[in-house]
Amino acid sequence: MRNIYYSLLSLATMFLFASCGDDDYALQVGFEAPTELITPVDNHYIAIDLENTAPTVFEWTASESKYGGVVLYEVVFDIPSGDFSNPFFRIRSAGGGSQNYLSLTSGQLVSIARDAGIGVDSEGEVKWTVIASQGGESKVTEQVNLLRLKRPAGISDIPATLFIYGEGFEADSFSTAMQCKMIADGTFEIIASLNDGNIKLCNSLDEDRTYYQLGVNNKLIEADGEADIPVTGTGNAYRIVVDFNLLTISYTEIQNIQMVRTWQYNLGDLVYEGNHKFSVSGIALPYFHDWGYPEERYRFWVTTNNGLEIWGSYHNDAMNGSNISGLTAFNVQPDGTSEPEEYYNVYNLADIPSPGQNQDWTGMYKLPVGSEDKTADVIIDMSPSQDYKHSITVY
Numbered sequence: 210m211r212n213i214y215y216s217l218l219s220l221a222t223m224f225l226f227a228s229c230g231d232d233d234y235a236l237q238v239g240f241e242a243p244t245e246l247i248t249p250v251d252n253h254y255i256a257i258d259l260e261n262t263a264p265t266v267f268e269w270t271a272s273e274s275k276y277g278g279v280v281l282y283e284v285v286f287d288i289p290s291g292d293f294s295n296p297f298f299r300i301r302s303a304g305g306g307s308q309n310y311l312s313l314t315s316g317q318l319v320s321i322a323r324d325a326g327i328g329v330d331s332e333g334e335v336k337w338t339v340i341a342s343q344g345g346e347s348k349v350t351e352q353v354n355l356l357r358l359k360r361p362a363g364i365s366d367i368p369a370t371l372f373i374y375g376e377g378f379e380a381d382s383f384s385t386a387m388q389c390k391m392i393a394d395g396t397f398e399i400i401a402s403l404n405d406g407n408i409k410l411c412n413s414l415d416e417d418r419t420y421y422q423l424g425v426n427n428k429l430i431e432a433d434g435e436a437d438i439p440v441t442g443t444g445n446a447y448r449i450v451v452d453f454n455l456l457t458i459s460y461t462e463i464q465n466i467q468m469v470r471t472w473q474y475n476l477g478d479l480v481y482e483g484n485h486k487f488s489v490s491g492i493a494l495p496y497f498h499d500w501g502y503p504e505e506r507y508r509f510w511v512t513t514n515n516g517l518e519i520w521g522s523y524h525n526d527a528m529n530g531s532n533i534s535g536l537t538a539f540n541v542q543p544d545g546t547s548e549p550e551e552y553y554n555v556y557n558l559a560d561i562p563s564p565g566q567n568q569d570w571t572g573m574y575k576l577p578v579g580s581e582d583k584t585a586d587v588i589i590d591m592s593p594s595q596d597y598k599h600s601i602t603v604y
Contacts, residue, residue: 377406403442521572
């Protein structure tokens with residue numbers, strides 16, 4: 210009986226395999242490209258609004274994968290006459306490329322418009338499609354949609370760096386362009402000489418750089434290429450502040466800098482020597498004030514076209530505390546080794562809050578040990594690549 214059972218089972222198995230063709234057990238591999246671009250629809254018009262934070266969503270039908278593997282997507286943009294063999298802008302979809310949609314900010318749309326050659330405050334066209342890939346194989350969606358873009362007048366992205374040069378500036382050519390100092394997010398500063406002429410601002414020295422110019426109401430906007438910003442200057446040093454948050458440029462003429470010993474005794478005038486530095490040589494360092502006791506404290510009085518500024522240290526009025534968080538007071542004469550590195554930093558005291566303090570005494574330094582009745586050379590270095598500092602060489 211057992212032999213009959215196994216014989217019947219074997220026979221059934223043979224019939225089962227015989228009835229199944231080779232095609233029924235072939236491994237299904239591969240995927241299909243997306244069949245439809247859903248949004249934006251063909252010939253859609255977008256007037257890019259930099260103040261609108263809502264993204265523009267690109268969506269397409271998902272690819273069909275024969276065995277359920279992950280398909281990755283990339284959205285590509287080209288000029289209307291292009292064939293996507295070398296798209297000027299490409300970006301992966303959401304989820305690291307795994308989702309069949311993509312959200313682009315207004316800033317990204319401005320970048321696309323700029324790369325497509327659409328000028329500031331102008332309209333133009335681009336086209337887009339989707340490339341799907343899996344296992345090293347790529348397939349391009351057959352559908353291509355046209356997108357009409359209106360590029361706004363304004364700034365799409367606040368730059369991380371800013372460079373300046375021009376015929377009215379200390380660095381008159383691109384090859385000698387100076388990098389500005391970032392003093393706050395979106396705000397840059399540089400101190401250099403300025404004459405009548407122009408300046409040029411750009412975010413990089415690389416070939417792919419963005420220039421800026423003044424548009425309506427003297428507000429900063431992106432330029433299509435190298436652009437002049439007219440300036441007037443006396444040849445003196447100026448503090449130039451470029452604020453991309455307010456879209457403004459301001460110029461403050463530094464007319465005179467005095468090294469002033471308390472109380473209001475001018476030790477010497479510093480003159481701008483170029484390359485962000487002011488200096489004076491051979492000044493006398495008398496210690497005794499009119500009332501007969503030593504006075505080694507000093508700071509700098511700066512005359513500008515907007516009035517008086519005081520540049521000094523981070524110290525409070527008693528020099529036993531700091532007006533800047535994280536810095537340590539140093540209330541003795543420096544000797545070149547014991548003072549903290551930031552002791553000689555230079556700050557515009559108007560930028561440092563010091564409530565309840567006597568403004569006649571805040572922000573002081575002390576002359577170095579052994580400098581009484583000697584002479585000295587003094588340099589204020591406002592180089593944008595470092596903390597603003599000064600130095601005293603006694604001899």
